[in-house]
Amino acid sequence: MTGGIVRSVSPAQLTDPSPCAGWDVRGELNHLVGGMRVFAAELTGVPAGGDHHDDWLGDDHRAAFAIAYALDQAAWHQPNALDRTVQLSFGPMPAPAAALIHLTELLVHGADLAVVIGRPDLVDDDACDRLLTTMRGMDIEPFRRMGAFGPAQPTSVDTPPHRRLLAYLGRVGL
Template sequence: MSSVIDQIDRAIAMTADIVKGITDDLLAAPTPCPGWDVRTELNHLVGGMRIFAAELTGTDPGAAHEDDWLGSSPEAAFAIAADLDRAAWHRPGVLETPVRLGFGAVPGPMAALIHLTEVLVHGVDLAIVTGQEHLVDGQACEQLLAIMRGMDFDAFRRPGMFGPEAPAPVGAPAHRRLLAFLGRDLQPVAHQH
């Protein structure tokens, strides 16, 4: 099992490839997150990465999570966030310090796992909606699903986080089993595949 920092690197790299393929005409497409289009979900992800990086480095992110981080170039905004985020996680001793999140301070390893989940799962959401499932890192999804199944995940099943586990089709690929475990309903976007 690779370290959680390596897994974050992989998730950022995967999601960066997916973001490169999101054309302007796809920004208004609905996603598996109720009420969110592609632009809203990507903005949430970029804002989260910038805020996490700021929290890890003791700096000011410069905006609130749901402010507009994307401006006129979502791809450039993601690239900046990815660079800051990657650098922050590679600081010495990063996992030894608690991280303040919206719901309180959590130990470094748990904060890293939460962040890995954010980057990987939103990346998978965006891949599915924009017809880029071939770019999903199946091994990374399989690893994260194994970690989640091995912990008491019910604490995270609450409004604004994750819903109850949804059924995954038999033989579904790892990324779809991961989304089902996290309660994503993939039915509304099925017509876009």
């Protein structure tokens, strides 16, 4: 899902504001690419080549995403990848829990980008709905206090699943 959305982002849209507070589209894409590179490094032991918040996009956001995605997929598909401990910014975490965080990053930021570029048709609403159900069953308040998510925003019954997910995580102005 997110790869198709990233391929649809035009260079002119990189400076558009993101629903993710404090970022424009380029900043959010950079976060995604950096995250994939860092997760791949954690799982493989091969240095990421930079820190999470470095400039990972260069001049071609699509190519940067494709390369990071390939590294990320290869890392997660290694034998015993889910038996490992992954070092995240807030401490070590079992790989299955880190995988859920990583999936959340990819789905949520992908949905953010789809909203910004006006391509909600590229969002996997079934996956967003399942993630929203999972997150509602968890205690995400510590993540809200850390600033990872904002306060939940109201939605109506006819709000599409990707927008309900974004609103639950504190995105405003949707």
